[in-house]
Amino acid sequence: MPVLRWVAWEADSLGEIIIMPHVLGPWSDLGMGAMGLRLFSTKRGMAEVMPRLAEVEADVQGLVEAHMEIMLGVRFLASEYSTGPVHGGRIDSLGLDENGSPVIVEYKRATDAGVINQGLFYLSWLMDHRDEFQHLVRDRIGAGAAGRILWSAPRVICVVGDFTRYDVHAVREHRRSIDLVRYRLYSDDHISLETVASVRGHAGAPRRRSGAGARTAAAPGRQTADRAMADLSKALDEVLLGLGDDVAAVRRKQYTAYRRLRNFVCVPPARQAKTLVYVKVDPREVDLTLGFTRDVTGLGHHGTGDLEVQLRSERDLERAGELLRLAYAGA
Template sequence: MSGLKLFHTMKGGVAEVVPRLADVEADVQGLVEAHMETLLGVRFLASEYGTGPVHRGRIDSLGLDENGSPVIVEYKRGVDSGVINQGLFYLSWLMDHRAEFEYLVRDRLGATAASQVLWSGPRVICIAGDFTRYDVHAVREHRRSIDLVRYRLFGSDLLGLEILASASGGMQVARRARRQAVARASSEAQGASMVELANAVDEALLGLGDGVNRVERKQYWAYQRLRNFACVCPPQRSKLLVYLKVDPTHVHLVPGFTRDVSGLGHHGSGDLEVQLRTPRDVERAQHLFCASYAAA
């Protein structure tokens, strides 16, 4: 939000809506927790969760993201250099108390969600008024999955969130390793054409911008910033299915290429299904990839 200016348009001209910080940290926490799935793509589990007499702390928010990864959210009203270390401290506790977290998930979201918790990619999301350049550098060098999100309030009813830095931690691998993984998965199921197609999709999605992380589940691969923006299913005999966070009602649907799957069950998340059969289809879908990425 550092360079963003917001104006209220009126018949007589325009008036700037001046950004501000919350009066207290709890105001930010309450707002995010009430709309966590919409804002962060995370299902809310608990607020001010106690870590017991040994750690003697309280996790601001606990949640579960779209791919089943545990999420810790920590808030600061302004700038606080300790927010990252605080989140990592609680993340260490969480990894030592997996059964307790899964019990919480079972209690709030059901047994199916609890059985599908993805412990390979736990996340920390830090939401604050701002971060220092040292915070941003630390996140990019760290081996854990951390997102730094700057907030601003505009007027009485507008909230802005800006991703300053995002690191995929243990899920991060070199691009060559990513391509090799795609090739192995595709070649086992299909042939050379599917290998090329899967590689082209992987490169296109990873190349949309900095901070794109890939989360691998058995049923799909999710590409995310703060939230998922694309989910790619394993290749079928002659096509690759990609699900995007694009409103199908705003897209000219082409039979055999794009399909509205809102309300239909499928792996991953997203209401627009894109069917890819050739590298040319990847080029045709590029504007849809970009739209979904921008909305994430």
């Protein structure tokens, strides 16, 4: 099921928004018929808000670059970055995601058959010029971030007016992490981002069955508590990866991040008595339970997410299921 993220400015100019199912209709010429969505404003009666493409590519690029961390979970580094006279070309946007992975963002106003290959062309240049990228991160963000770049999981994000089925097939043939994101503008105040396809890079984030942050298989004689935590971590890993084919597990020393376009769950290595799970759900919207859920907004911890869920048993994992699905849907 595609994900629809909304980013709004001066939302009250449109009023309350209702999204209703729709199979075929006036959006088909924009490639929206398959989405099954219609958007209405109720501020003055009931008026349908029609989608549109940007006038020029630069409008989309400027909007995303100005709000990249909110929209894509990526810290903006540079725009129109030159790859030099030998390689030739300019990377639309360079960034660093929540896990320290280098990110190339390419934009097209409408459908463009070359956007994926263009992004991969620039990614190849980036992997050959790691020192240059590291200097850029140091200058823009700081030495700490520059020293924690995750080179095993670079990404390409294509923000485009529309994609074809050939584009979706093409990304599945590559070994890199590629996200195809379709944008639409509504009136002057809303933009939607829909993840059309998200492919994990085989080298950086393979599916694992050994458990999120878990140690290797339990040796004979290991204490029962350790074995139980290893089993629980494995079950958690399977649940998170099973939420959708677009879930990637990005492993760092301090945590494993599960992401779609952006992180939705982070899991540090399991402790002897419990597994901590940091979930991208607003703690203010959850009925917190002592010993199970905790608001950690502003508290230091590895990874992202302001809601801490404490798992001590597979029963706790079942209790957490709805929170995990909610975080996945919002990513």
